[in-house]
Amino acid sequence: MKNKLVNILVPLVSILLAFVIGCVIMAALGANPFVALQSLFIGAFGSARNIGTTLARSTPLIFTGLCACFAYRCGVFNLGGEGQFIIGSIVCCFVATQSGIEGLPAILLCLALGALAGGLWAAIPGLLKIYRGQNEMIISIMLNYVATLLMGVVYTNWLRDGTVPQTAAVPDATKLSRLFGLRVTTAFVIALAAGLLIYYFLFHTSKGFQLRAVGLNMTAARFNGFAVKKYILMSFIVSGAIAGLGGSAELMGTQYRLINGFAAGYGFDGVAMALIGQLHPLATILVAIFFAVLRVGSTTMQAATGVPTSVSDIIQALVIVFTVAGLAMVKLPQFKAAVARMFSKKEAA
Amino acid sequence: MEEFLRMEHVSKRFGDFYANKDINLTVNKGEVLTLLGENGAGKSTLMNVLIGLYQPTEGSIYLNGQKVRIDSPAQAVKLGIGMVHQHFMLVEAMTVFENIILGDRNARGVFIDREARKKEILELSARYGLDVELDKPITEIAVGAQQRVEILKALYRGAELLILDEPSAALTDIEVEGLFKIMRKLTEEGKSVIFISHKMREVLHISDRITILRAGEVVTTLKREETDGQALANLMIGRELTPSQYEKAEQAGDPVIELRGVDFQKTSKHNGLNGVSLTVGRGEIVGIAGVDGNGQSQLAQVVTGVLTPDAGSVDMKGSRVAQFTPNGFILENVSHIPEDRNKMGLIGEMSVKDNIVLKSTGTPEFSSGGGFILKKKAIRGYALKMQEKYDIRCASIEQEARNLSGGNQQKVILARELENNPDLLVAVHPTRGLDIGATRFIHDTMIEARDRGCGVLLVSADFDEILEVSDRIIVMFEGQVMGVYPGKNPPIEEISLAMAGK
Numbered sequence: 001m002k003n004k005l006v007n008i009l010v011p012l013v014s015i016l017l018a019f020v021i022g023c024v025i026m027a028a029l030g031a032n033p034f035v036a037l038q039s040l041f042i043g044a045f046g047s048a049r050n051i052g053t054t055l056a057r058s059t060p061l062i063f064t065g066l067c068a069c070f071a072y073r074c075g076v077f078n079l080g081g082e083g084q085f086i087i088g089s090i091v092c093c094f095v096a097t098q099s100g101i102e103g104l105p106a107i108l109l110c111l112a113l114g115a116l117a118g119g120l121w122a123a124i125p126g127l128l129k130i131y132r133g134q135n136e137m138i139i140s141i142m143l144n145y146v147a148t149l150l151m152g153v154v155y156t157n158w159l160r161d162g163t164v165p166q167t168a169a170v171p172d173a174t175k176l177s178r179l180f181g182l183r184v185t186t187a188f189v190i191a192l193a194a195g196l197l198i199y200y201f202l203f204h205t206s207k208g209f210q211l212r213a214v215g216l217n218m219t220a221a222r223f224n225g226f227a228v229k230k231y232i233l234m235s236f237i238v239s240g241a242i243a244g245l246g247g248s249a250e251l252m253g254t255q256y257r258l259i260n261g262f263a264a265g266y267g268f269d270g271v272a273m274a275l276i277g278q279l280h281p282l283a284t285i286l287v288a289i290f291f292a293v294l295r296v297g298s299t300t301m302q303a304a305t306g307v308p309t310s311v312s313d314i315i316q317a318l319v320i321v322f323t324v325a326g327l328a329m330v331k332l333p334q335f336k337a338a339v340a341r342m343f344s345k346k347e348a349a
Numbered sequence: 350m351e352e353f354l355r356m357e358h359v360s361k362r363f364g365d366f367y368a369n370k371d372i373n374l375t376v377n378k379g380e381v382l383t384l385l386g387e388n389g390a391g392k393s394t395l396m397n398v399l400i401g402l403y404q405p406t407e408g409s410i411y412l413n414g415q416k417v418r419i420d421s422p423a424q425a426v427k428l429g430i431g432m433v434h435q436h437f438m439l440v441e442a443m444t445v446f447e448n449i450i451l452g453d454r455n456a457r458g459v460f461i462d463r464e465a466r467k468k469e470i471l472e473l474s475a476r477y478g479l480d481v482e483l484d485k486p487i488t489e490i491a492v493g494a495q496q497r498v499e500i501l502k503a504l505y506r507g508a509e510l511l512i513l514d515e516p517s518a519a520l521t522d523i524e525v526e527g528l529f530k531i532m533r534k535l536t537e538e539g540k541s542v543i544f545i546s547h548k549m550r551e552v553l554h555i556s557d558r559i560t561i562l563r564a565g566e567v568v569t570t571l572k573r574e575e576t577d578g579q580a581l582a583n584l585m586i587g588r589e590l591t592p593s594q595y596e597k598a599e600q601a602g603d604p605v606i607e608l609r610g611v612d613f614q615k616t617s618k619h620n621g622l623n624g625v626s627l628t629v630g631r632g633e634i635v636g637i638a639g640v641d642g643n644g645q646s647q648l649a650q651v652v653t654g655v656l657t658p659d660a661g662s663v664d665m666k667g668s669r670v671a672q673f674t675p676n677g678f679i680l681e682n683v684s685h686i687p688e689d690r691n692k693m694g695l696i697g698e699m700s701v702k703d704n705i706v707l708k709s710t711g712t713p714e715f716s717s718g719g720g721f722i723l724k725k726k727a728i729r730g731y732a733l734k735m736q737e738k739y740d741i742r743c744a745s746i747e748q749e750a751r752n753l754s755g756g757n758q759q760k761v762i763l764a765r766e767l768e769n770n771p772d773l774l775v776a777v778h779p780t781r782g783l784d785i786g787a788t789r790f791i792h793d794t795m796i797e798a799r800d801r802g803c804g805v806l807l808v809s810a811d812f813d814e815i816l817e818v819s820d821r822i823i824v825m826f827e828g829q830v831m832g833v834y835p836g837k838n839p840p841i842e843e844i845s846l847a848m849a850g851k
Contacts, residue, residue, distance in 0.1 A: 206710040206720030213707065216698045223655060223685060223693045224708050225676035 006330050007278050011287070014276075014322030022315040026307050036305045040312070043300025044293040050300075052182025056254055058292030059184070060085070060263070062191040063246020064270025065277065065284040066198055067239045072279050073202060074235030075215035076129065080122060080140030081243045082267025083147030087121040088114035088244025089251040090147075090154055093167055093258050096251070097159065102173040110174070110248050111190070118244015119237040121147065126236030130229045136236075144267060155258045166259040176253035187253030191285070194242055198281040211235060243270075276323045291316060350377040352414070353541045354399075354430075354510055359408030361394050368394040370565045372408070376510060381532055381542045383552050385585055386562035388641050388810045392545050395562070396512055399543075400432050401425040431503025432512040435519075437495050439487045446470065446483040449502045473504055477534045493524035500531065511535065512543045517551055518619060518642070529555050547640045549578040549849040563587045582845040586812060595796050597837040598820045601630030604664070605773045605804035606652055606683075611661035613647050615828060622647050622658070623828040629773065634795065634805040636819030636836065639848055641810040644828035646688055649777045649808050653685040654678035666772065679708065681773075684766035688777035688808070690755070694762045697751030701743050702732035704750045704761050709769075735764040740790065756787030763794055774798055777808040792818050812848075816841075826850045 023033035044054045064081040071078035078084075092110040095101070101109060125139035154167065161168040176185040202208040214221040214231045222228045247263065255262060273291065277284035298312030329335055354376040361369040369391045376382045384392045397403045399410070401419040409416055412428055419425050425432075439448050450466055467483060474481055479497045487495060496516060503511055513532075517525045532542055532555060546552055552559060553573065561568040561584045568584050607628045614621035619642045629635045637645050650656040651663065657673040664670065665681050675685075687693035695704050706728050711720040715728050732746045739760045743753055750761060759779065766774065776795060780788040795818060799805050809815050815822055819836040824847040831847040834840060 204723050204725075206716045206723060209703070209710050209723065213696045213699065213703075217692070217696045220693050220696055223653070223675055223687050225674075225679040227676065 010326040010330060011276050011278070011319075011323050014326050015290075015319050017322050018315045018318035021318055022311055025311055025314060029307060029311070031305045031307045036301050036307045036311075039304035040294070040297035040301040042297075043304075044297035046300075048180070049182060050296065052178075052180070052184040054292045054296045055184040055188050055289070056182075057296050058289040059188045059191050059253065060246055060250045060266050061269055061273055061288035061291055062188075062195065062285050063249070064243055064266045065273030065288045066191075066195055066270075066281055067243040067246070068271040069274035069277065069279050069281055069284045070198055070242060071235050071239040072274055073215045074211050074231055075218055076126075076232055076235060077137045078122060078125070078140050078236060078239045079137050079271060080125060080143050080147075080240070080267065081270045082263055082265070083140070083144040084118035084121045084240040084243035085247035085250070085263050085266055086144075086147040086151050088118040088247030089258060089262065090151055090247075091117040091244075092248035092251045093154065093159060093170075096170040096174045097168050102171050106171075106174045107176065107252060110252060111245060114248025115241040115245040118247065119241035121244070122236045122240020123233065126233045129236075130233060151258055151262065152260070155260070159258070161257070167257045169256040170252050174252060175256065176249065183254075185249075185253035187249035190249055191246070194245065195281045195285045198242075202281065243267075272320045275327075276320065278327075350379060352376075353378045353412065355411040355414075356395075356399075357409050357411070359395070359398060359405045359410065361391075361398055361403055362406040367565050369398070369405075372562075372567055374560055374567065374570070376541045376543060377557075378509075378541055379536045379539045380557040381536055381544050381555055383544045383546065383556040383559045384562060385546070385552060385559055385581060387547075387585060387812070390562040390585075391565035392562055393514070394565075396432065396514065396543070396545070399425070399512065400430055426506050426508075429507055429509035430512070431506060431508030431510070433496065433499040433503060433514065433516060435514045435516075437499050439495060439498060441487045444484050444486050445481050445490065445498050448487060448498055449483075449505050453506060470501065470505060474501055477501075477504065477538070478531055479504075491524075492519045493521070493527060496520070496524075496528065497531070508540070510541045510543065512545070514545045515547070516544070517546060517548065525551065547849060549581060549846075549851055552581070553578060561585055578849065578851050579842065579846060582849050582851075583842060585849075586841070586845040593817050595792070595818055598633050598799065599837065601633035601804075601820070602802065603667075604628045604630050605666060606806075607664040608652070609662045609664075611651060611658045611663065613644075613651060613656060613658050613828075615659070618827040619643065620647060621828045622651065624661070625825075625828070625830055626661075627823055627830060627833075629804040629806050631772070631802045631804050632799055633820040634799050634807055634818050634836070636815035636822045637806065637808040637825055638812060638815045638822055638844060639810070639825040639831075643825045645808045645810075645825055646777065647828075648825070649685075649688065649775050649806070652678075652773070652806060653683060653687075653775050682769070682771050683773045683775065684769070684771035686759070686762055686766055686774070686776040686779045688781075690758050690762060691751065695750045695758060698749055700747045701736070701741065701750050701753065701761055702729060702746040705732045705735050705746075705764050707765060735768065739764040739794075756783045756790075759783060759787065759791060763791065767794060767798055770801060771798070771803055774803050774805045775808075776805065778810065779807070780809075780811070780814060788814075812845075824848055 026033040026036045043050060045051055064085055067081040067084065068078060092114045095110045095113055096106055121143065124143060125136040128134040128139050129136040156165045159167040176187050178185050202212060210226050211231050214226055214228050218228055269291065273284050273287045277287040294312045294316055298309040301307050301312065302309050352375055356372055356374045359369060359372040360367060372395060386392050394403065398405050399419065401421045401424050404420065410419060411417065417428055419428065440451065446467060449470055450461065470483065479501045481494055481497050481501060482490065500511065516528055520528060535542060544555060556573050558570055558572055559576065559581065560570040561581065563585065568587060609626045611622055611625045615623040622644045625648060637648065639645055647656060651658050654673045654675045654677050662669060691697055696707065706715055710716055710723060716723045736746055741760045741764065742757050750758060779791050795805055807819060816839060821836050822834040822839055822844060824831040824844055826848065827850065834844055
C-alpha cells in the first residue's frame with residue numbers, strides 16, 4: 001500500500017517541481033509564468049478542437065510507451081521502439097499505396113502487417129540476445145538507424161512521389177476516420193484498446209503473471225521451471241508489434257505519408273513514458289497524454305506570451321529527470337530510514 | 350621467535366550474537382599461523398577486524414608490542430597488514446603493473462615515474478620468487494598469477510603480515526606448490542603469514558602453528574608437530590554425538606533418483622562434479638555433508654534440471670533423463686528448495702500470495718480458459734490457507750516476499766514446494782540463517798514429507814543439521830563422493846575426516 005502511494009507520489013511531485021522550475025525560467029525570460037501556463041493549458045484543453053489535437057498528438061507516444069513498457073516488464077530493454085514504429089509504417093505505406101486495396105480491408109491489413117513487421121524487427125535483438133548473448137539495448141538502438149535510413153530509401157527512391165522527397169499520401173478511403181470531426185482518429189481508440197489488453201494480459205492471465213515473474217527475477221523464474229528464453233523472445237516480438245501497429249496507425253491516422261523526420265524521437269519518448277508510468281500500461285497512457293498536453297500547449301503559449309516552446313521541452317526533460325532520480329532515491333536505505341523515523345515520530349506524538 | 354601481532358580478548362558482537370568471543374592469538378615473525386574452522390566459525394570476522402573493516406566490540410590488538418587501533422583498511426596497510434582475499438580484488442582491464450601501484454598512498458607527486466616503480470616491483474618479485482608479467486592485463490594471466498599479483502601488491506605497500514584467505518581454493522595442485530614456496534620465502538625473510546584453509550593436507554604441510562576456531566571462540570592453538578589430521582578434524586568439528594530427536598528410517602523404498610558417474614566441469618574442484626554416483630530412495634533423507642563449495646550446489650542443480658551434466662547418467666523413477674530442464678523435473682514431481690532463497694526461490698517484488706502459487710497459475714484450480722482468466726479469489730483463498738498451514742508470519746499475503754524474515758520466506762517456499770506431495774525434494778541449506786523455531790519447523794516438515802514416501806536430498810554445510818535429520822550421509826569433497834555413512838549412529842570422526850579431504 002505504502003509502495004503504491006510512493007509510486008504515484010513521485011511522478012506527481014516531479015511534475016510539480018518541473019513546473020516550478022519552468023515558472024522560474026519563464027519569469028527570468030520576463031514573462032508572467034501564470035499567464036504563460038494558462039495559455040499553455042488553454043492551448044491543450046481550451047476547446048474541443050484543442051483536445052482533439054492533444055489526443056492525436058498523444059497517440060504515437062502511447063504506442064511507443066506501451067512498447068517500452070511491455071519489454072521492461074519482462075526484464076529486457078527494448079530501446080528500438082522508434083525503428084519498429086518506422087518499419088510498421090513502411091509496410092503500411094507499401095500496402096496502402098501499392099496494393100490497390102482500399103477502405104476497411106486495407107486498414108485492417110495495414111494494421112496487421114504493420115504489427116507483424118514491427119514484431120519481426122524486434123525479434124532481431126531478441127534472438128541475438130538469447131542465442132548470442134548480445135546486449136539488446138545496443139542492437140535495438142542500432143536498428144533504429146537502420147530503420148530510419150531504410151525509410152529514407154523508401155521516400156526518396158522506391159515510393160517517391162514526384163519531385164518532393166516524400167511518399168504519396170494514403171488514399172482517402174484508407175485513412176482512419178476522425179472522431180467527432182476532430183483531429184483525433186480511431187488510432188487513439190486502438191492505442192487505448194492496446195493498453196487495456198496489455199493491462200489485462202499482464203495482471204489477469206497466467207502467462208502475463210509468469211512474464212512479470214521472469215522480468216522481476218530471471219534466475220528464480222528459471223529455477224521454477226519457466227521457459228525464460230521463450231518469454232524474452234515473446235516480449236520482444238509483442239513489444240515490437242505494438243510499436244509497428246502504432247507506426248501503421250500513425251501513417252493512416254495523422255501523417256498519411258512518409259517524410260523526413262517521421263517518428264523522430266518517438267522511441268525514446270516512449271521509454272520515458274513507460275518509466276514515468278512505472279511500467280504500468282494504463283499509467284503510461286496517462287503520461288503520454290500529459291506529454292502531448294505540454295507539446296500542443298506550448299505552441300499556443302509561444303504565440304500568446306512569447307515564451308519559447310523550448311521551455312516546455314525543458315519542463316518535459318525535468319519531469320523525466322526528477323522521476324527517474326526520485327524513484328532511485330526512494331529506494332535508498334537512508335531515505336527509507338528517514339521516512340520510517342518520520343512515521344514513528346508521528347505515532348509517538 | 351619475536352612476536353609480531355597479538356590479539357587480546359578480542360570480541361566482535363552483532364546484536365546479541367558473538368561472531369568472535371574473547372579471542373587470544375599471536376603471530377610471530379617468520380611463521381605461518383593457520384586459522385582452522387568450519388563455515389561460520391568466525392575466521393572471516395576476525396580477519397575483518399584485523400584489516401580494519403570491523404571495529405572489535407572489546408579487546409585490544411598489539412603490533413610489535415605497541416597497542417594499535419585499526420579503524421580503516423588504509424590504517425591496516427600503514428601498519429603493515431596486507432590481505433589477499435579469496436576473491437581477488439583486481440581491476441581486470443588494467444595491467445599487472447597498474448594494479449600493483451593502484452591506490453598506493455605513498456605516491457610522490459602528480460606524475461608516475463613508471464620506470465622507477467617498475468624497478469622496485471621487479472626487485473620485490475625477484476626477492477620472493479613472485480614471477481609476474483608486469484605489462485599484461487589481468488584478464489590474460491592465469492589465476493595463480495593473479496594471486497601472485499595480489500601478494501606482490503600487498504608487499505609493495507609494505508606488508509609485514511600477510512593474510513591469505515583460502516588461497517588454494519582456486520588453484521591447481523602445481524600452483525598450490527608454487528604458493529607454498531612463496532610462503533616459505535616470505536617467512537624466511539621474517540614476514541608473517543596467516544593462512545586460512547579447510548584442507549587438512551595443506552594445513553599440515555605448511556603451518557608452523559594452528560589455531561582452531563569453533564563457534565567464534567578459540568578452541569586451542571597447536572604446533573604442527575604436536576598434532577595430526579584426525580585430532581584437528583575432531584577439534585574443528587568438536588562434537589559429541591547427541592541423539593537425534595527424529596526416528597531414522599533404516600530401509601529406503603524404490604529409488605527416486607539415481608546418478609551414475611555424473612561429471613560436471615570436473616576439472617573445477619570447487620564448482621564441479623567428478624564421477625558422482627548416488628541414489629535417493631523413497632522415504633529416506635540423504636544428507637550431503639561437506640564444506641561449502643565442493644560441488645554440492647552443482648549436484649543440487651543437476652538433480653533439479655537446472656544444469657546439464659557433461660557425462661554420466663541420471664535415472665528418474667527408473668527411466669533415463671534425456672533432457673535437463675527445470676520444468677521437466679517439476680513435471681516429474683521434483684521440488685526444490687534452492688540455496689539462495691532470494692535469488693533463486695522467490696520473486697522478491699511479488700507478493701507472498703503470488704509466490705505461493707508461482708508454479709501453478711496455469712492449472713485449472715487457479716485459472717480458467719487455459720490460463721486466460723486468473724481466478725484471483727481462488728488464489729487468495731488458497732494462499733490464506735497455506736499461510737495458516739505453514740505458519741507464514743506476514744502482515745498480509747499481499748506483502749512483498751522480500752520484506753519477510755528469512756524463516757518466513759523459507760516457509761513460503763515450503764508451502765509452494767511441498768503442498769503437491771513431491772516424489773523428490775531437493776533442499777539446499779534449507780535452514781541457513783534461520784532461528785531455532787523456524788529451523789525446527791523446516792526439519793519437521795522434511796521428516797513428514799519423508800514419512801509420506803518422498804525422497805529427500807538434503808545439502809547442508811551445517812553438520813549438525815545433517816546428523817539430525819539424515820537417514821544416510823554422503824560426504825563430498827572437491828566434486829567427488831568421499832563416502833556413504835549410515836544416519837543412525839554415524840561414525841563422526843570418519844565423516845569429519847572425509848569432509849577435510851582425507
